[in-house]
Amino acid sequence: MDWYLREVIILNNIGKSYVTGSQKLQVLKGLTCNIKEGEMVAIMGSSGSGKSTLLNILGLLDSFDSGEYILSGESMAGLNERAAAKFRSKLLGFVFQSFNLIGFKTALENVALPLYYQSIPRKKRNIIALDYLKKVGLEDWASHLPNQMSGGQKQRVAIARALVAKPKVILADEPTGALDSVTSSDVMKLLREINADGITMIIVTHEHDIAALCDRTIHLVDGLIDLS
């Protein structure tokens, strides 16, 4: 059983297709891969290779049609929205290319949001959130709104938000896509530090130097993993 537990993510023959009009588009064609706990993995692939779809499935933001997805020892097949929300809240953290902070909330409130949905009282929530803002070096920006911050700062707030609920896995969709190279390397350094604490990190990117900073890279080609 030991080997099984160390695999935080097991994907077995995952299939996913979209129907647009009369056309059926097979995006994932039986994808299989495992990710171990504490790994930092890059997912690469040209646009249309299915990497965003894969990330959405991994993040329980989208369903899959066939195959098996085991996250932290539990099957994710046929989850309803409520159960998916529960798993997201318990196991997953998200970092997006466009940060996806809520514009009318301060940095602190944005970071505290996942805790709000775990029914943690406001005071406690804010203490925890401030702690994580400190971790990303932004405690002085707690009361600022997202539009008062730079791209790099926004992404660090988003990373703090992804971390705040102590997830097992962080899913990052092009986390440096909107950042300049200096900021990008800062953000990557931060993600690497977080990974060092034992949190599994999955980063979707199309930049080779970003992928090079990860433990290994999964190449997607046309809905399948390129093993070449």
Added chain:
Amino acid sequence: MKKGSKINLFDLDRVLEILQVFLTNPFRTFLSGLGVGWGLFMIVVTVGASNGLENGVASEMGGRVKNSMFLWSRMTSMPYKGFKRGRRFEFNNSDTEFLRENATSIKLVAPRNQLGGHRGSNNVTRGTKSGAFNVYGDVPGYIEIDPVKILSGRYLNQGDIDNERKIAVIGKRVLELLYDNDIEPIGSSIQIQGVIFSVVGVYSTYKTGEDAEEDNQSIFIPYTTFGKSFHTNNEVGWYSLLMDENVHADTSAAEVMSLLKQRKSVHPDDKRAMGSWSMASEFEEVESLFAAFRLISFIFGGLALLAGAIGIMNIMLITVRERTKELGIRRAMGATPLTVMRQIMSETIFLTTLSGLIGVSFGVASLEGVNHLLESMGGSGGSFQNPEISLYTVLIALGVMLVMGVIAGILPAVRAIAIRPVEAIRTE
């Protein structure tokens, strides 16, 4: 949601969350709330105004007891039992006894006689002063039918009747006209058509308006004394009757009429031989008019409210669309569909309730303002008095509004949960 976490209606966190959303676009929030607020304002003001009108009319009636009736004899219009038509007949004291014994739906029989009257000649004097007043011969029970407020002394009592005392209870206006300011009326004497009466009480009417002046210029003396002093003897001018509240006014009127017709040998179908007037039928008419007023204000206010609720629903639908991304982020952060639904519903209900309460407050404030104005103009606003709205009515209106808020929230909430988190995040 965690297991065991209860749903708390007044969760401060959720209220703050809602406020934050609304303050993001305060002007639009204000506009969307305006419709519902206006609807409730209209309900409060129109219901209040119709109540004011009702209060005004009720006050003009002066708290006259609702189940009272007046009955008098006229001229027969049909021949009966050998009598020709056109016969005059009078009621007398034995008829009074007969009514008291036989009319089951009558609680009180008050025979009355009157002297003087509207624009009559001067009939009452005191020293060098004199005036023309209504003088009534009454029984003590009459105060139950047409209540007056005793300002000093007392009203008529049974001893006055039994002993045929020459005493009088005078109206406020009589006092003003016959007495100098500093003179104590109780124990003084006045002359009514030359007969000396001792004043035992002063009263004022509860009525307002024209009736009040007339009423305050009256003098009550014992019924028996009246008969002796002014030679009406056995005759009864007319009857004031107090009817059993549990019997419909028309039914008791019919009973009394048929008893009296039989006794006075009047044809049972003769409708013109006796005249009657009952407060209850008057009241019923007025009351049905006001019920119609109220119904109209509720219908129109309700329609305004409905329009307001539809406005809120519309805004919420737009808001949900605009907030697709935000709602998607919330979903990604662990919000369940139920949480999102609850959020949109709470926002709608909160907005509806808040605007409703503001509308009610403005409505009540307007009514109070009008009240204040009426009072500062001298208290009596004629047939418009004390516009008011009962808490009960307000609660019903708020309840209806709450239901509308819930209904208005359903569609936007359903739209909101139909948003899948992945689509939400994709929207740029």
